[in-house]
Amino acid sequence: MHGNREMVGEMTGKHPVNKNRRVLVTNVKILPMTGPHDFIPEGFLVIEGQHIREVGSGKPSLVRENGQIIDGKGKLVMPGFVNAHTHAAMTLMRGYADDLPLMEWLQNKIEPFECNLTGQDVYWGTMLGIAEMIKSGTTTFADMYIFMDDVARAVEETGIRAVLCRGMNGVGPNAEKALRESRDLASKWQGKADGRLKIMLGPHAPYTCPPPYLRRVMDLASELGLDMHTHLSETMAEVETIKKEYGKTPVAMFAEAGLFDHRVVAAHCVHLTDEDIETLAKNKVGVVHNPQSNMKLGSGIARVTELMAAGVTVALGTDGAASNNNLDMFEEARTAALLQKARKMDPRVITAYQALEMATVNGARVLGLDQEIGCIKPGMKADIILIDVDQPHFHPPHNLVAHLAYSAQASDVDTVIIDGKVVMQNRQLLSLNERTVIEEAGRVALRLVEGGL
Ligand SMILES: [Zn+2]
Incomplete structure (x- = not known):
């Protein structure tokens, strides 16, 4: 001992x-x-x-x-649990901005806070997140954030397993930097920390990644052999924006851009049409359900029961601690089951075992790690x-x-x-x-x- x-x-x-x-x-x-x-x-x-x-x-x-x-x-x-979608360093913003409308939350509170972050801040925020995750039984997390070199350093030191991507925003001032840093992240950290680190590309969302930028992300994915992690159809506002701009749903926009020719993990997927669900199933897109974040930000309730019936693998994530407000996968599994039972007015949907499966096996599967972990x-x-x-x-x-x-x-x-x-x-x-x-x-x-x- x-x-x-x-x-x-x-x-x-x-x-x-x-x-x-x-x-x-x-x-x-x-x-x-x-x-x-x-x-x-x-x-x-x-x-x-x-x-x-x-x-x-x-x-x-x-x-x-x-x-x-x-x-x-x-x-x-x-x-151990697989937290398949989070932003670990956002623990620094836990309790800093609550009960606000999503855009006000994001633009007036979260983004100004993030503007001032340094790599060392992200390191300590991630360390806090890792401490909380290990203490609540999470052994793998999939993270999308900035200063990912510092996140990788925290992963290497603490012995946890992680799938990391640098969030890529094609319409902001850092579009080029994100491509460059993603390439560097992969060359420096792919398979490192005794194989505990996997690197993905992180095209942030349909509304921040227009098709010409997506094409460059996909080229990089093909060149480096990387999978992708994104946010998709999180809010009604996103669906409306994309429909107005492209005349189709966010899922259809991504599908037609060719994104789903790659392995994709898509967080949220709250607002989906029947056709969207078919598209996700056909293309084997892994979906990460984030019930507490969706509830807290008033985004809505994902059609998890329908996704599962269509054969989509649905995993669970906490999202960042600024919208949850913890990284506890027991809570996430319970909320996922209860929310669908209430929504469908049917206690048979999402059984106790299925909820635990979402938090373990399914997480491993959507991250492409099911030959190594999950059972x-x-x-x-x-x-x-x-x-x-x-x-x-x-x-x-x-x-x-x-x-x-x-x-x-x-x-x-x-x-x-x-x-x-x-x-x-x-x-x-x-x-x-x-x-x-x-x-x-x-x-x-x-x-x-x-x-x-
Ligand atoms: Zn997120």
């Missing part, structure tokens, strides 16, 4: 992966997310290096030496969380899947392992100094607010 201090030494992601490092989790309930009926009431899990080597019930067949042993009594292990089975990367299920709100244990979807909370996450490394144990973060991160993020947020806003 490692103490806090030694682990911080081991965890500074720059050290090469120790292929022989072993972690054994015993006496644990296992929800592998490989199928709705797969559950091991008492079993074990063997991790070697970055990978899950063995999963089973009872005790492991081989005696393991020199490994770390984690007693899983009273705990449940499941795959627990031998050969997969060891991105797992241990949840303390021996608490009043998990009893009686009629159905732990229902409890996880409808009753669990972020603070139930006890231990987090990413890429085979223990990054949190007994709720102690081991790969970052939580106090320093809170203080530094607070310091830069205060400076930004005092900076004449």
Whole structure:
């Protein structure tokens, strides 16, 4: 067992992966997310290096030496959550601008704040986001922001897994810079941090990326072999703007520009026609549902039930903390299920298991990482969380899947392992100094607010 201090030494992601490092989790309930009926009431899990080597019930067949042993009594292990759409550094703006109409929120509060950001500010904001994500069971996040070099640095240091893209706005003053920085980001960070980093291109949205700019983004995607992450059909205002300008919906505009010839992850997709849903399904566009952000900004309710029925893979994201206001995937999964039940007036839509699937397997799938993460089975990367299920709100244990979807909370996450490394144990973060991160993020947020806003 490692103490806090030694682990911080081991965890500074720059050290090469120790292929022989072993972690054994015993006496644990296992929800592998490989199928709705797969559950091991008492079993074990063997991790070697970055990978899950063995999963089973009872005790492991081989005696393991020199490994770390984690007693899983009273705990449940499941795959870590995949937050498939966020802007982690926006934690700096948490609680800074609430209850405002979307355009006023964006133009009068968020954009002026963002104008003054430095790379170091984004680093501390991202560190705060990562601390919060690990503490609530997220092991992978997909981020779109600026100063992505500093975001990648935070990912490398903390041991979390991430899919990063530099937000690209083709109508603003930084259109060229965004193309350049995206290219640099890919050449510097693609596959780095022991393979925990994946780089995408981030054409921001239909209303910020007109077709000639999109073409340049697509050329870059083809040249570098990159997937894309975008915002799509988030608000009615966006749909109206695009219709006025191009005579078609945002989905049709992207489709006709050829964007969907590439692998695309599209956040929001709130306002869709039946035809849009067909287009997304036909082109295998991965959709990221952000129910709390959509509710808080008054954007509307996505037609998730219809998307799923059409065969679209729907993942979950928190969006930035300025519109949520936390990065808690338990809340997101629960809200996704409850919102569709209320909307369809049918409690059968989005079951507890489906909600957990959206938060894990589907996230891995839309990000093109489903061969590596998203479920627990031998050969997969060891991105797992241990949840303390021996608490009043998990009893009686009629159905732990229902409890996880409808009753669990972020603070139930006890231990987090990413890429085979223990990054949190007994709720102690081991790969970052939580106090320093809170203080530094607070310091830069205060400076930004005092900076004449
Ligand atoms: Zn967003």
